[in-house]
Every structure is written in structure tokens, then in C-alpha cells.
Amino acid sequence: MIETSEEHRGHAPSRVLEVCDLRVHLAHEERELEAVAGVSFHVDAGETLALVGESGAGKSVTALSIMRLVRAGGHTAAVRTSGHLRFRNEAGETADLLTLDDEAMRAVRGRSIAMIFQEPMTSLNPVLRVGDQIAEGIVAHDRIGWRAASVRALEMLELVGIPDPRARQRAFPHELSGGMRQRVMIAIALACRPRLLIADEPTTALDVTIQGQVLDLIRRLQSELRMAVLFITHDLGVVAQMADRVAVMYAGRIVEEAPVEAFFESPAHPYSAGLLRSMPNPDPRRPAQALQPIRGTVPSLDQVPPGCAFQPRCDRAAGEDCTQRRPVLEPFGERRAVRCWRPHPVFTTGTGK
Numbered sequence: 001m002i003e004t005s006e007e008h009r010g011h012a013p014s015r016v017l018e019v020c021d022l023r024v025h026l027a028h029e030e031r032e033l034e035a036v037a038g039v040s041f042h043v044d045a046g047e048t049l050a051l052v053g054e055s056g057a058g059k060s061v062t063a064l065s066i067m068r069l070v071r072a073g074g075h076t077a078a079v080r081t082s083g084h085l086r087f088r089n090e091a092g093e094t095a096d097l098l099t100l101d102d103e104a105m106r107a108v109r110g111r112s113i114a115m116i117f118q119e120p121m122t123s124l125n126p127v128l129r130v131g132d133q134i135a136e137g138i139v140a141h142d143r144i145g146w147r148a149a150s151v152r153a154l155e156m157l158e159l160v161g162i163p164d165p166r167a168r169q170r171a172f173p174h175e176l177s178g179g180m181r182q183r184v185m186i187a188i189a190l191a192c193r194p195r196l197l198i199a200d201e202p203t204t205a206l207d208v209t210i211q212g213q214v215l216d217l218i219r220r221l222q223s224e225l226r227m228a229v230l231f232i233t234h235d236l237g238v239v240a241q242m243a244d245r246v247a248v249m250y251a252g253r254i255v256e257e258a259p260v261e262a263f264f265e266s267p268a269h270p271y272s273a274g275l276l277r278s279m280p281n282p283d284p285r286r287p288a289q290a291l292q293p294i295r296g297t298v299p300s301l302d303q304v305p306p307g308c309a310f311q312p313r314c315d316r317a318a319g320e321d322c323t324q325r326r327p328v329l330e331p332f333g334e335r336r337a338v339r340c341w342r343p344h345p346v347f348t349t350g351t352g353k
Contacts, residue, residue, distance in 0.1 A: 014044040015088060016196050016228035017066070022083035024058075024065050026301070032079060033301035035061045037252040039083075040329070043196065046222065048229040050243035050260070052236065052275070056298040058252040059232045060118070063198050066230075067115055068097060068105050087113065090195055111141040114189035115198040120181035124173040130184045131157070131169030134191050141192045156187040160217055179210035186217065193225055200232045215241055236279050240264060248272050251299055251309035254329055258336040268338040270314045308341065316342045 024036035036058050043049045051059050064070045066085055085097035089112050097105065117123040125133055134153035139146060150169075157165035160183040173181055182202060189197060199218065203211040215238065222229055231242050239246060239260065246263040248256040248271060256269040267273040274294040296313040299305065307324045311317040321327075321341040332338040 014046070016043055016045050017088075017230070018042045018084070018086040019062075019066070020084040020086065022062065022065060022085065023081065024061055024070060025080040026061075027079045028301070031302070035252055035301055036065065039249070039252070039254055041247050041254060041257065043228040043230055045195075045228050046226045047244045048222070048231050048242050050239040050246045051230060051232045051249055052234060052239055052246060053249035054234060054298050056300070057249040059249055060200055062249070063115065063200050063230065063232055066097065066198060067109055067113065068100075069109075087196070107141070110137050110194075111192045112194055113196045113198065114192070114194040115200065116182075116185050116189050116202040118201040118204060120178070120185045121173060123185060124181060126173055129170050129172060130176070134184070134188050137188060138191050152191065153187070156191050157184075159190075159221070160184075160187045161213070162187075179206055179213070182206060182210070182214055183217070186214070186221075190221055190225070194227060196228045196230065197222070198230045198232070201234070202231075203233075203235075203238065211238075218242070236264075236275060248275070251304050252301070253309065253339060254337075255310065255339045256337070257329075262333075262336060266344065268332055268336060268343040269310075269340050270316045270342075270344065271310050273344055274313075308339075316344075318342065 019042065020040050022036055022039045023034060025032045026035045039058070039062055041049060041051075051062065053059055061070060065081055070081070081098060083098065086094055087097050087108070088094045089108075097108065100108065124130070131150060131153045134156055135146065135149035138144065138149040138152055142149075154165055154169055157169055162168050162180055162183050168176065168180065173184070176184065186202070197218075202218070203214050206214060218229065219242065221227070229242075231238075233239060243260045246256075246258055246260050247254050248269060250271050256263070256267065256272045258268070263272065264276065267276055271294070274292075277292040278294055280291065294313055299309065299312075305312055305323075306326070308314070308317065308322050308327055311322040314322070317323070325341070327339045327341050329337050329339040332343060
């Protein structure tokens with residue numbers, strides 16, 4: 001159901017997506033496992049929120065749940081999703097995505113909310129020309145003819161910087177390089193000028209040069225369209241380039257949220273600090289230091305320990321609080337929140353101590 005209030009009649013609020021207590025239970029070998037355990041965050045117009053963490057943290061399941069693409073069926077599938085996914089569209093109308101019927105959600109998906117998937121070669125249809133794959137979404141959502149949609153598809157290929165776009169429009173995915181395929185995925189996602197873009201590891205398979213070009217392209221188009229962007233990655237170097245705010249995810253939960261500068265200057269959660277110690281320092285003004293990997297691995301869904309999920313890997317864990325009591329995400333300093341019994345101290349201004 002669409003909600004319209006007085007606030008939408010003047011200047012529309014900047015909040016585009018508000019995720020509230022999202023929980024996703026998966027069926028696996030006749031059991032239910034909680035893959036996303038009460039996740040809450042928001043993304044505003046023109047803002048980039050980076051959702052970071054190791055593989056298995058629940059980032060992609062969260063993204064697919066927002067798109068309503070995690071469904072029952074198959075070996076591992078969603079059997080129960082709860083919470084609220086409040087999305088404000090271009091007209092300033094707000095809807096809870098979890099309550100929309102399938103037809104209403106199809107009208108949102110690809111039009112108002114679009115997603116760039118991790119691997120374009122498996123996301124693109126191998127038997128359709130790339131120009132047709134861009135055009136079919138335009139025809140479906142904007143209700144225009146195929147000829148006009150093909151013209152706009154060509155414009156999108158030009159916009160994302162593909163050389164000789166007219167020839168590439170008739171190419172099949174296997175005839176393009178990895179970087180070009182990723183640009184095609186971006187063209188498909190942006191063809192209907194979405195209000196929210198979800199980018200799930202969009203540069204993982206690309207070399208450094210192409211990665212930089214793709215990130216520049218997303219930033220430029222975000223500025224032009226004033227999109228909200230949810231950027232999912234495990235690469236903190238990309239986070240430093242792209243994000244306004246950072247939400248760190250571990251074992252299906254948000255464990256820290258902070259402005260990007262404060263996050264890199266003084267991480268509060270021991271997991272966040274461990275992630276930063278395990279990557280090269282991108283700041284050339286600081287001396288190089290030996291990398292310190294985090295011991296252990298992210299627990300599987302059926303082996304999440306009681307208490308703090310990170311405590312078996314944590315150097316600061318101590319006492320029954322860490323081993324027996326599950327911490328909650330609480331405000332911590334200025335514009336920050338942390339889920340930890342023994343967080344690293346930070347100044348309330350968000351600068352390091």
C-alpha cells in the first residue's frame with residue numbers, strides 16, 4: 001500500500017530507503033537458518049552507503065531481499081522474510097516493499113530500484129544481443145515502442161563509455177571484454193534512471209584500471225541523477241573512494257555504522273579494526289605497516305556462537321558478556337553506532353583518539 005502524507009506535498013524528504021529489522025530465514029537441509037538477523041539502515045538521495053564485510057556476512061542476501069529476489073524453492077532458499085523495507089519513489093510516495101504484491105514489485109524492480117550484479121557473464125542472457133537486453137527493460141517500464149527503446153539503449157551505451165556503441169549494441173555478451181560487460185550491466189541498471197541503485201561487488205572481476213573507470217562512471221551518474229547508492233563490497237579501498245557512510249556486517253548483523261572518514265580514522269568495533277589492519281593503508285602520508293589478518297573465519301549460519309558472534313576471533317573479548325550475551329546496536333559517539341560490549345574508544349566528533 002502506498003502512503004502519502006503532508007510532508008510529500010512540499011520538498012520531498014531525502015530518505016530513499018529505510019530498512020528496519022530485516023530478518024531472512026533460509027531453509028537448508030530441513031532446518032531454518034537466520035541469514036539476516038535484524039538489519040537496519042537507511043540510504044538518502046545522492047548518498048552512497050557501503051555495506052562491507054567478509055564473504056558469508058549476509059551482504060548479498062540483504063541486497064537480494066530488498067529487490068525481493070530471494071524466494072522459496074531450491075536447495076537453499078528464503079522461507080521467511082520479515083521487517084520493513086520502506087522505499088520512497090520519485091513522486092514522494094512511500095511503500096513497504098515487503099507488502100507489495102508481485103505485480104507492484106515488478107513495477108518497482110528495474111524502474112525505481114535497479115541492481116548491478118556481481119558477475120555480468122552469468123547475469124546477462126548469452127543468446128540476446130546486449131542492445132536488446134537494455135531495450136527490453138525500457139519497453140517494459142516506460143511503455144514505449146521497440147524502436148524508441150533501441151535508440152535510448154544506444155544512448156546508454158554511449159553514456160557508460162563503450163567504444164563504437166553502435167557496433168557493440170549488436171554484440172552478444174561473449175563478444176565483449178569483462179569491463180565492457182560490466183558497463184552493459186550498468187547501462188541496463190540505469191536505463192530507466194532509478195532512484196536507488198544497488199551495486200553488489202560490481203568491480204570484483206575487473207582489473208585495477210577498468211575498476212577505476214567503472215567507479216568513476218557510477219559516481220558521475222549518481223551526481224547527475226541524484227541516486228541513492230547501496231554499494232556492497234569487501235574491498236575497503238573501494239569504500240574509501242565511493243562511500244559517504246559505512247555499515248559493517250558480520251554473521252548477518254550490522255556491527256558498526258559510521259561516516260566514512262570516522263570509520264577509517266578510528267573504527268569502534270574490533271572487527272572493523274581487524275578489517276583495516278588486514279588491508280594495505282591507502283594513505284601515502286602514513287608509513288607502511290605489516291598486514292595483520294583476522295584469525296579464523298566467519299561462522300556458518302548453523303554455527304554462530306552464543307553471545308557476540310565475533311568473540312571467538314576477537315582480541316578484546318573477555319567475560320560472560322562477550323561469550324553469553326548478544327550485544328545490540330547502540331549509538332556510539334557522533335553519527336555512529338556499534339554492536340559491541342568492549343568497543344574501541346573514539347572521540348564524539350568522530351575523529352580518532
